[in-house]
Amino acid sequence: MMENEEKIVEKAQEGDKDALARLVNEYHDRIYHLGLSMLKQEQDAEDMLQETFLTLVEKVHQFKGNSSIYTWLYRIATNIALKKLKSKPRKYPHIPIDEPDFKKIHEKETKEEMEFDFEKVNNYKFRKTLNEVLDELPPKYKTVFILRDLHNLSTRETAKILNLTESNTKVRLFRARNYLKEKLEDLKTEELMV
Amino acid sequence: MSKEKKMYEKVCEYLGCDLDAEPCKELQEHLHKCPQCEVYIDEIKNTVKLYQKADECEETPDSVSKKLFATLNLDNPKQD
Numbered sequence: 001m002m003e004n005e006e007k008i009v010e011k012a013q014e015g016d017k018d019a020l021a022r023l024v025n026e027y028h029d030r031i032y033h034l035g036l037s038m039l040k041q042e043q044d045a046e047d048m049l050q051e052t053f054l055t056l057v058e059k060v061h062q063f064k065g066n067s068s069i070y071t072w073l074y075r076i077a078t079n080i081a082l083k084k085l086k087s088k089p090r091k092y093p094h095i096p097i098d099e100p101d102f103k104k105i106h107e108k109e110t111k112e113e114m115e116f117d118f119e120k121v122n123n124y125k126f127r128k129t130l131n132e133v134l135d136e137l138p139p140k141y142k143t144v145f146i147l148r149d150l151h152n153l154s155t156r157e158t159a160k161i162l163n164l165t166e167s168n169t170k171v172r173l174f175r176a177r178n179y180l181k182e183k184l185e186d187l188k189t190e191e192l193m194v
Numbered sequence: 195m196s197k198e199k200k201m202y203e204k205v206c207e208y209l210g211c212d213l214d215a216e217p218c219k220e221l222q223e224h225l226h227k228c229p230q231c232e233v234y235i236d237e238i239k240n241t242v243k244l245y246q247k248a249d250e251c252e253e254t255p256d257s258v259s260k261k262l263f264a265t266l267n268l269d270n271p272k273q274d
Protein backbone atom coordinates (compact mmCIF):
# COMPACT_ATOMS: atom_id res chain seq x y z
CA MET A 1 0.00 0.00 0.00
CA MET A 2 1.24 3.51 -0.81
CA GLU A 3 1.79 6.20 1.73
CA ASN A 4 -1.25 8.47 1.98
CA GLU A 5 -3.14 6.14 -0.26
CA GLU A 6 -6.54 7.22 1.00
CA LYS A 7 -5.75 10.84 0.15
CA ILE A 8 -4.51 9.89 -3.27
CA VAL A 9 -7.64 7.87 -3.93
CA GLU A 10 -9.79 10.77 -2.83
CA LYS A 11 -8.00 13.10 -5.18
CA ALA A 12 -8.30 10.60 -7.99
CA GLN A 13 -12.02 10.46 -7.33
CA GLU A 14 -12.16 14.21 -7.77
CA GLY A 15 -10.57 13.77 -11.16
CA ASP A 16 -7.00 14.71 -10.26
CA LYS A 17 -4.87 13.31 -13.07
CA ASP A 18 -1.65 13.18 -11.08
CA ALA A 19 -3.31 11.16 -8.38
CA LEU A 20 -4.68 8.77 -10.98
CA ALA A 21 -1.26 8.45 -12.54
CA ARG A 22 0.23 7.58 -9.18
CA LEU A 23 -2.27 4.81 -8.66
CA VAL A 24 -1.59 3.46 -12.12
CA ASN A 25 2.11 3.65 -11.51
CA GLU A 26 1.83 1.85 -8.20
CA TYR A 27 -0.34 -1.04 -9.31
CA HIS A 28 0.03 -1.64 -13.03
CA ASP A 29 2.99 -3.92 -12.58
CA ARG A 30 1.08 -6.31 -10.36
CA ILE A 31 -1.94 -6.28 -12.61
CA TYR A 32 0.17 -7.04 -15.67
CA HIS A 33 1.73 -9.95 -13.79
CA LEU A 34 -1.67 -11.18 -12.84
CA GLY A 35 -2.66 -11.05 -16.50
CA LEU A 36 0.39 -12.97 -17.60
CA SER A 37 -0.19 -15.79 -15.18
CA MET A 38 -3.93 -15.90 -15.75
CA LEU A 39 -3.91 -15.61 -19.53
CA LYS A 40 -0.41 -16.73 -20.52
CA GLN A 41 -0.30 -14.67 -23.71
CA GLU A 42 1.43 -11.32 -23.47
CA GLN A 43 -1.09 -9.65 -25.72
CA ASP A 44 -3.98 -10.87 -23.59
CA ALA A 45 -2.23 -9.69 -20.45
CA GLU A 46 -1.73 -6.29 -21.98
CA ASP A 47 -5.37 -6.05 -23.03
CA MET A 48 -6.45 -6.99 -19.54
CA LEU A 49 -4.13 -4.39 -18.08
CA GLN A 50 -5.55 -1.65 -20.24
CA GLU A 51 -9.15 -2.62 -19.61
CA THR A 52 -8.55 -2.71 -15.87
CA PHE A 53 -7.11 0.76 -15.69
CA LEU A 54 -9.59 2.22 -18.12
CA THR A 55 -12.20 0.95 -15.67
CA LEU A 56 -10.29 2.57 -12.82
CA VAL A 57 -10.30 5.93 -14.56
CA GLU A 58 -13.94 5.62 -15.46
CA LYS A 59 -15.27 4.25 -12.18
CA VAL A 60 -12.93 5.31 -9.43
CA HIS A 61 -15.62 7.70 -8.17
CA GLN A 62 -17.76 4.63 -7.44
CA PHE A 63 -15.11 3.14 -5.17
CA LYS A 64 -16.57 3.22 -1.67
CA GLY A 65 -13.48 2.66 0.39
CA ASN A 66 -14.75 -0.35 2.31
CA SER A 67 -11.93 -2.39 0.84
CA SER A 68 -8.50 -1.23 -0.21
CA ILE A 69 -8.09 0.16 -3.69
CA TYR A 70 -5.84 -2.72 -4.67
CA THR A 71 -8.38 -5.40 -3.80
CA TRP A 72 -10.88 -3.38 -5.78
CA LEU A 73 -8.46 -3.35 -8.72
CA TYR A 74 -7.77 -7.04 -8.38
CA ARG A 75 -11.45 -7.73 -8.48
CA ILE A 76 -11.89 -5.78 -11.69
CA ALA A 77 -8.82 -7.37 -13.26
CA THR A 78 -9.72 -10.91 -12.21
CA ASN A 79 -13.22 -10.56 -13.62
CA ILE A 80 -11.85 -9.33 -16.92
CA ALA A 81 -9.39 -12.23 -17.06
CA LEU A 82 -12.03 -14.81 -16.19
CA LYS A 83 -14.30 -13.41 -18.89
CA LYS A 84 -11.51 -13.70 -21.42
CA LEU A 85 -10.90 -17.30 -20.43
CA LYS A 86 -14.57 -18.08 -20.76
CA SER A 87 -14.64 -16.64 -24.26
CA LYS A 88 -12.07 -19.24 -25.30
CA PRO A 89 -13.50 -22.42 -23.87
CA ARG A 90 -11.26 -25.45 -23.74
CA LYS A 91 -11.02 -28.75 -22.00
CA TYR A 92 -9.41 -28.83 -18.60
CA PRO A 93 -8.23 -31.91 -16.75
CA HIS A 94 -10.52 -33.25 -14.10
CA ILE A 95 -9.32 -32.32 -10.64
CA PRO A 96 -10.23 -35.17 -8.34
CA ILE A 97 -11.73 -34.04 -5.06
CA ASP A 98 -10.33 -36.76 -2.90
CA GLU A 99 -6.80 -36.21 -4.06
CA PRO A 100 -4.27 -36.85 -2.64
CA ASP A 101 -5.14 -40.39 -1.81
CA PHE A 102 -4.13 -40.25 1.81
CA LYS A 103 -4.03 -43.98 2.15
CA LYS A 104 -1.62 -44.16 -0.72
CA ILE A 105 0.65 -41.56 0.81
CA HIS A 106 0.80 -43.64 3.94
CA GLU A 107 1.24 -46.96 2.25
CA LYS A 108 4.24 -45.82 0.32
CA GLU A 109 7.61 -46.69 1.65
CA THR A 110 9.20 -43.44 2.66
CA LYS A 111 9.85 -42.19 -0.78
CA GLU A 112 12.70 -40.01 -1.72
CA GLU A 113 11.84 -36.39 -1.49
CA MET A 114 11.56 -34.54 -4.78
CA GLU A 115 14.52 -32.32 -5.39
CA PHE A 116 14.05 -28.71 -6.35
CA ASP A 117 16.58 -26.56 -8.10
CA PHE A 118 15.40 -23.01 -7.57
CA GLU A 119 18.14 -21.60 -9.78
CA LYS A 120 16.33 -23.07 -12.74
CA VAL A 121 13.78 -20.30 -12.64
CA ASN A 122 16.38 -18.07 -14.27
CA ASN A 123 15.89 -20.08 -17.38
CA TYR A 124 13.16 -18.62 -19.56
CA LYS A 125 12.20 -21.96 -21.03
CA PHE A 126 11.80 -23.49 -17.64
CA ARG A 127 9.57 -20.64 -16.51
CA LYS A 128 7.51 -21.15 -19.61
CA THR A 129 7.06 -24.78 -18.72
CA LEU A 130 5.95 -23.85 -15.22
CA ASN A 131 3.46 -21.44 -16.68
CA GLU A 132 2.13 -24.08 -19.03
CA VAL A 133 1.54 -26.44 -16.14
CA LEU A 134 -0.24 -23.70 -14.24
CA ASP A 135 -2.33 -23.01 -17.30
CA GLU A 136 -3.70 -26.56 -17.27
CA LEU A 137 -5.59 -25.82 -14.09
CA PRO A 138 -9.24 -24.92 -14.47
CA PRO A 139 -9.65 -21.17 -13.91
CA LYS A 140 -11.38 -21.51 -10.56
CA TYR A 141 -8.34 -23.23 -9.10
CA LYS A 142 -5.72 -21.32 -11.01
CA THR A 143 -7.11 -17.95 -9.95
CA VAL A 144 -6.99 -18.82 -6.27
CA PHE A 145 -3.43 -20.06 -6.55
CA ILE A 146 -2.31 -16.93 -8.35
CA LEU A 147 -3.96 -14.53 -5.93
CA ARG A 148 -2.91 -16.36 -2.80
CA ASP A 149 0.51 -17.68 -3.63
CA LEU A 150 1.83 -15.38 -6.32
CA HIS A 151 0.25 -12.13 -5.22
CA ASN A 152 0.27 -12.77 -1.49
CA LEU A 153 -3.34 -11.83 -0.93
CA SER A 154 -4.91 -13.23 2.21
CA THR A 155 -7.55 -15.93 2.24
CA ARG A 156 -10.09 -13.31 3.18
CA GLU A 157 -9.13 -10.90 0.40
CA THR A 158 -9.10 -13.68 -2.16
CA ALA A 159 -12.48 -14.92 -1.00
CA LYS A 160 -13.88 -11.41 -1.30
CA ILE A 161 -12.45 -10.82 -4.75
CA LEU A 162 -13.87 -14.08 -6.05
CA ASN A 163 -17.12 -14.07 -4.09
CA LEU A 164 -16.23 -17.30 -2.34
CA THR A 165 -16.36 -18.42 1.24
CA GLU A 166 -13.04 -18.59 3.00
CA SER A 167 -13.25 -22.33 3.45
CA ASN A 168 -13.98 -22.76 -0.24
CA THR A 169 -10.97 -20.64 -1.02
CA LYS A 170 -8.78 -22.88 1.12
CA VAL A 171 -10.04 -26.04 -0.51
CA ARG A 172 -9.38 -24.66 -3.96
CA LEU A 173 -5.93 -23.50 -2.98
CA PHE A 174 -5.06 -26.89 -1.58
CA ARG A 175 -6.21 -28.67 -4.73
CA ALA A 176 -4.31 -26.28 -6.96
CA ARG A 177 -1.11 -26.69 -4.99
CA ASN A 178 -1.48 -30.44 -4.97
CA TYR A 179 -2.11 -30.59 -8.71
CA LEU A 180 0.97 -28.50 -9.46
CA LYS A 181 3.13 -30.61 -7.19
CA GLU A 182 2.05 -33.81 -8.90
CA LYS A 183 2.63 -32.33 -12.31
CA LEU A 184 6.11 -31.21 -11.36
CA GLU A 185 6.77 -34.71 -10.18
CA ASP A 186 5.85 -35.99 -13.64
CA LEU A 187 8.07 -33.37 -15.21
CA LYS A 188 10.93 -34.48 -13.08
CA THR A 189 10.81 -37.89 -14.63
CA GLU A 190 11.00 -36.19 -17.97
CA GLU A 191 14.17 -34.61 -16.67
CA LEU A 192 12.92 -31.09 -16.90
CA MET A 193 13.68 -30.75 -13.26
CA VAL A 194 16.97 -31.76 -11.76
CA MET B 195 -14.72 -40.29 11.80
CA SER B 196 -11.69 -42.54 11.64
CA LYS B 197 -8.42 -41.27 12.98
CA GLU B 198 -6.89 -41.41 9.57
CA LYS B 199 -9.68 -39.44 7.97
CA LYS B 200 -9.35 -36.81 10.64
CA MET B 201 -5.63 -36.48 10.05
CA TYR B 202 -6.28 -36.28 6.32
CA GLU B 203 -8.51 -33.32 6.90
CA LYS B 204 -5.90 -31.65 9.04
CA VAL B 205 -3.30 -32.02 6.31
CA CYS B 206 -5.66 -30.63 3.67
CA GLU B 207 -6.68 -27.77 5.90
CA TYR B 208 -3.07 -26.92 6.57
CA LEU B 209 -2.16 -27.06 2.90
CA GLY B 210 -4.93 -24.63 2.01
CA CYS B 211 -3.60 -21.98 4.39
CA ASP B 212 -0.46 -19.93 4.84
CA LEU B 213 2.37 -22.38 4.51
CA ASP B 214 4.74 -20.59 6.83
CA ALA B 215 2.24 -20.87 9.67
CA GLU B 216 2.87 -23.55 12.27
CA PRO B 217 0.77 -26.66 11.87
CA CYS B 218 -1.61 -27.36 14.72
CA LYS B 219 -0.37 -29.51 17.59
CA GLU B 220 -2.07 -32.67 16.41
CA LEU B 221 -0.60 -32.35 12.98
CA GLN B 222 2.84 -31.57 14.35
CA GLU B 223 2.72 -34.74 16.40
CA HIS B 224 1.67 -36.72 13.40
CA LEU B 225 4.46 -35.27 11.28
CA HIS B 226 7.05 -36.25 13.86
CA LYS B 227 6.25 -39.86 13.41
CA CYS B 228 5.13 -39.86 9.79
CA PRO B 229 7.88 -39.14 7.26
CA GLN B 230 5.46 -39.69 4.37
CA CYS B 231 3.27 -36.79 5.33
CA GLU B 232 6.28 -34.69 6.15
CA VAL B 233 7.77 -35.24 2.71
CA TYR B 234 4.43 -34.60 1.08
CA ILE B 235 4.00 -31.26 2.84
CA ASP B 236 7.58 -30.28 2.08
CA GLU B 237 7.10 -30.97 -1.59
CA ILE B 238 4.02 -28.80 -1.72
CA LYS B 239 5.89 -25.99 0.02
CA ASN B 240 8.75 -26.23 -2.45
CA THR B 241 6.38 -26.28 -5.39
CA VAL B 242 4.86 -23.03 -4.20
CA LYS B 243 8.30 -21.53 -3.62
CA LEU B 244 9.40 -22.49 -7.10
CA TYR B 245 6.41 -20.72 -8.64
CA GLN B 246 7.01 -17.67 -6.49
CA LYS B 247 10.62 -17.46 -7.56
CA ALA B 248 9.70 -17.87 -11.20
CA ASP B 249 7.14 -15.10 -10.91
CA GLU B 250 9.71 -12.72 -9.46
CA CYS B 251 11.76 -13.04 -12.63
CA GLU B 252 9.07 -11.57 -14.85
CA GLU B 253 9.31 -7.87 -15.51
CA THR B 254 6.82 -5.57 -17.10
CA PRO B 255 8.34 -4.33 -20.35
CA ASP B 256 8.71 -0.56 -20.59
CA SER B 257 6.74 -0.55 -23.80
CA VAL B 258 3.74 -2.01 -21.95
CA SER B 259 3.83 0.71 -19.29
CA LYS B 260 4.29 3.43 -21.88
CA LYS B 261 1.35 2.27 -23.92
CA LEU B 262 -0.82 2.06 -20.83
CA PHE B 263 -0.16 5.64 -19.78
CA ALA B 264 -0.71 6.81 -23.32
CA THR B 265 -4.04 4.99 -23.56
CA LEU B 266 -5.18 6.51 -20.29
CA ASN B 267 -3.96 9.90 -21.38
CA LEU B 268 -1.91 10.28 -18.20
CA ASP B 269 1.68 11.32 -17.58
CA ASN B 270 3.92 8.55 -16.34
CA PRO B 271 5.30 9.83 -13.01
CA LYS B 272 8.43 7.73 -13.52
CA GLN B 273 9.43 9.73 -16.54
CA ASP B 274 9.58 13.12 -14.86
Ligand SMILES: [Zn+2]
Nearest residue numbers: 224228230231
Ligand atom coordinates in the same frame (compact mmCIF):
# COMPACT_ATOMS: atom_id res chain seq x y z
ZN1 LIG C 1 0.95 -39.19 7.82
